Every structure is written in C-alpha cells, then in structure tokens.
Amino acid sequence: MSSTAAHELPLDIRLMQGTSRALIWLFALGCVVAAGHWLMQRNWWDIRAVQLQGDLQRISPVTVRAEALPKLQGNFLTINLAQAQRVFEDVPWVRTAVVQRLWPMRLAVTLQAQQPVALWHEPGGATQLVNAEGQTFSANIGEVQGLGLPQFSGPAGTSAQVLQMSQTLQPLLARAHQTLTTLDLGSGGNWRVQTRSGLRIDLGSAPDSAATQTRLTQFLALMPQLETRYGRAIDSADLRYPNGFAVHLQGVDLPGMNPTTNKTTTPRPAGRKD
Structure with a gap:
C-alpha cells in the first residue's frame, strides 16, 4: 500500500494501528525488564565475601559479621550501599563505614572506630x-x-x-x-x-x-x-x-x-x- 493510501485510512483505523504498535513495544519492554529482574535475582550474583578493613583495633570482625551481615539485603547488583552503610554503623564501636562493591561478588567495608x-x-x-x-x-x-x-x-x-x-x-x-x-x-x-x-x-x-x-x-x-x-x-x-x-x-x-x-x-x- 502506498503512503498516500495509508494517509487515506480512516482515523479510527490509524489510531487502532498506532495503539497496537505501542502495546507491542510495551510488551517487549516488559519482557526485557522481567528478564532483567529474573537474571538479577539469580544466585549467580550472591555476595561471596565481605572484606573488612580500616581501624579494627576496637572493632571485632567477629562481632561485625555476626551483627551486620544477617541484616544486609540484596545481592551484588541489588544491594543498597547507603542502607548497608547504616547497618555497619549500628555495630558497637563503629563510627563510620564506607561500603563498596568489588568484582567479583565481594563487598569492601572500610570502618572507622569510635575514639x-x-x-x-x-x-x-x-x-x-x-x-x-x-x-x-x-x-x-x-x-x-x-x-x-x-x-x-x-x-x-x-x-x-x-x-x-x-x-x-x-x-x-x-x-x-x-x-x-x-x-x-x-x-x-x-x-x-x-x-x-x-x-x-x-x-x-x-x-x-x-x-x-x-x-x-x-x-x-x-x-x-x-x-x-x-x-x-x-x-x-x-x-x-x-x-x-x-x-x-x-x-x-x-x-x-x-x-x-x-x-x-x-x-x-x-x-x-x-
């Protein structure tokens, strides 16, 4: 069909075709998002290790791991670093904590102790x-x-x-x-x-x-x-x-x-x- 003929289609048909194309694109986008979410939740991305560093003279690594690690939410891709920082700063003797992602599947946590x-x-x-x-x-x-x-x-x-x-x-x-x-x-x-x-x-x-x-x-x-x-x-x-x-x-x-x-x-x- 020529472009001239296409423009001669009734308005309701053109609207229907446009709506159909939009729905197809939305469906495709939803599939991509769902697939991405599914992939991000796989245990491939589980955090394998947490590396503690900084001022550990008063801060017990055993205490940090026992009190903070069970409260961490998410995996290597989905973890909220600001929320993780607050979790570590709730541990006794921790004044500040800086949490960073380290490839592959690790967290680096730099701790500063209270004085x-x-x-x-x-x-x-x-x-x-x-x-x-x-x-x-x-x-x-x-x-x-x-x-x-x-x-x-x-x-x-x-x-x-x-x-x-x-x-x-x-x-x-x-x-x-x-x-x-x-x-x-x-x-x-x-x-x-x-x-x-x-x-x-x-x-x-x-x-x-x-x-x-x-x-x-x-x-x-x-x-x-x-x-x-x-x-x-x-x-x-x-x-x-x-x-x-x-x-x-x-x-x-x-x-x-x-x-x-x-x-x-x-x-x-x-x-x-x-």
Whole structure:
C-alpha cells in the first residue's frame, strides 16, 4: 500500500494501528525488564565475601559479621550501599563505614572506630561513652575501664558542651598539677568539677568567663599555701563569689578567702544585695 493510501485510512483505523504498535513495544519492554529482574535475582550474583578493613583495633570482625551481615539485603547488583552503610554503623564501636562493591561478588567495608574520651551520664539514662567530637555512643563499658576516662554528666544533648568545657578547664588545672576526672553540668546550669586528687570545685554558671577562670587560677595558686598554713588538705572550694572563694578543709570550714589580699572575707554570692 502506498503512503498516500495509508494517509487515506480512516482515523479510527490509524489510531487502532498506532495503539497496537505501542502495546507491542510495551510488551517487549516488559519482557526485557522481567528478564532483567529474573537474571538479577539469580544466585549467580550472591555476595561471596565481605572484606573488612580500616581501624579494627576496637572493632571485632567477629562481632561485625555476626551483627551486620544477617541484616544486609540484596545481592551484588541489588544491594543498597547507603542502607548497608547504616547497618555497619549500628555495630558497637563503629563510627563510620564506607561500603563498596568489588568484582567479583565481594563487598569492601572500610570502618572507622569510635575514639572514647569520657564516660557519659544523664538523668534516667544508661552510661554511655563520649567520642572526640562530643557525640555519645553505646558500647561495652567494661572495655574502657582501664583507660582512666573522665566522667561527664549533664542533661540530654549537652555532651558536646561538657566536652568543650573540659577542654577549657583542663589546661588551667594542669598548671596546678591537677587532672580533671569528673565534670558535671547541673540542670540549673551550675558546673562542678572534681580532680584526681579528690578536690571538688563549684564553678557556678559561667566557668568559661574570664572572671571565673581568673578566680580558678588564683585559687589553685593559693591552695598549697592554705594547706600548709592549716595543716590539712582542701577537699572542696566554691568559686561562685565575685570577690573571692570559700574553701572546706578536711574536718574544718574556713570563711571566704579574698585572692587579692590573702585575707579572709565573708563571701557574698553573685547577685546578692545587702
């Protein structure tokens, strides 16, 4: 039939022919997709091995394989790498995971371990660990008992703030040969620190202020003189006073000490009016 004759066909016939051709193409495409899906699901593509690499000092390969591999979904072609990454990052001690396909039929998983810097306690919560970025994570606390990690505590979501404060205070304490072992942020915003020697210091609500850090430095400088003078160790100090501090000796209470004159003074809390 000539092209001229074809154009002379009634409209409904031309539409029917076009629809038929479209259905044939759709059917062919569906067959290709179905065949491709069938082929992708064959056990030819099953993952044969998972290669673990990276920081494995704290991360147990046995634990990773036991906890992560059963949760992986799909084969070498169909596995969702982003989802697999989250599965590996749910394993204790894993901070980040990078998952890649390796031919033939293998996965390469590069793991980065958490670096614990402190224990973390918050009201109503189980003990966790804090990493170097201030993030909390769960792990077997018994694995870090010999590391001498400091203990942080505070309201939920404040672990990064407490870590940052510890990094501010530790250099000041180190000048007096003191080491921070406990740092607590109270629900009212009050900060308390304890050192390895057992010294407890109440810093108030603004320990990162220049005035509070000056009082802390002055107190630590005067502490050996006070202990020598009274023949007793200082077990706690209250630095919340604007012009001095109050100390407590083992078995004895002392009035406030003015760091600028070295004379005792009656302490007055910040904000109090006579």
